[in-house]
Amino acid sequence: MDLKSRLHDSLRGARKTTLSKFEGLTEYDLRRPLTPTGSNLLGILRHLGGIEHAYLCETFGRPLPPPPLPDDWDEELWHNGDMWVRSTESSEAVLAWYHAACEQADQTIQDLDFDSPGEVPHWDENHRSTTLGDMIVIVLGEECRHGGHIDVVRELVDGRAGSDYGDFGDPARWEAYVARVQAAADHYRGIG
Incomplete structure (x- = not known):
């Protein structure tokens, strides 16, 4: 398997894991902020759709309808408005928009060569030139980074952790583990 195919498979796997975190949740749980900076599941997914759209669609002249945004949207987008x-x-x-952005991104990856040129419209004018390979790496990195955020936020919603959560043991074993981690941290409580 060539590098483009391996990276594309990894990207599809990251997306699949991300989407699995949305199963069985209420509208409230999809939207509620669970970190001091307001991280929430649906907002992170909208942001990821925007990344797929910008870097793997627009960059290569494959526009997609813009993401669903409220009528009074403004420059807030550049200040966490998409989160x-x-x-x-x-x-x-x-x-649906996230799925559409990913499908169009997949089509771009399938249709173009790894070194196909593109231009990122919102980058500095002297640094807009790129290749499909570079963009796949960037999008994969973003999907994985924000996928980690989604993992944590989902765990805060209802305790559901990664796919290997059950392999570690029952809730009592997890409580004992967390107590050991806390004890190690407590050793340094109040120390610089």
């Missing part, structure tokens, strides 16, 4: 979903916005529309 949450307003109450007037449909979670179904955000999920």
Whole structure:
């Protein structure tokens, strides 16, 4: 398998893992902020759709309809505005748009060569030139990084952790493990 195919497989795997974290949740749980900076599941997914759209569609002249955004959207996009979903916005529309962005990105990857040139419109004018290979690596990195955020936020919603959570043991074993981690941290409580 060539490098492009291996990276594409990894990208599809990261997306699949991300989407599995959305199963069985209420609208409230999809949207509620669970970190001091407001991280929430649906907002992170919208952001990831924007990354797929910008770097693997627009960069190679393969536009997709823009993401579903409220009518009064403004420059907030560049200030975490794409990291949450307003109450007037449909979670179904955000999920559908993410799927559409990924499908178009997949088509780009399938149709173009690894070294096919592209230009990122929102990058500095002197540094817009890139290749499909570079963009696959960037998008894969973003999917994995934000996938980790989604893992943590999902665990905060209902305790559901990664696919190997059950392999470690039952809840009592996890409690004992966390107690050991806390004890190690407590050793340094109050020390510089």
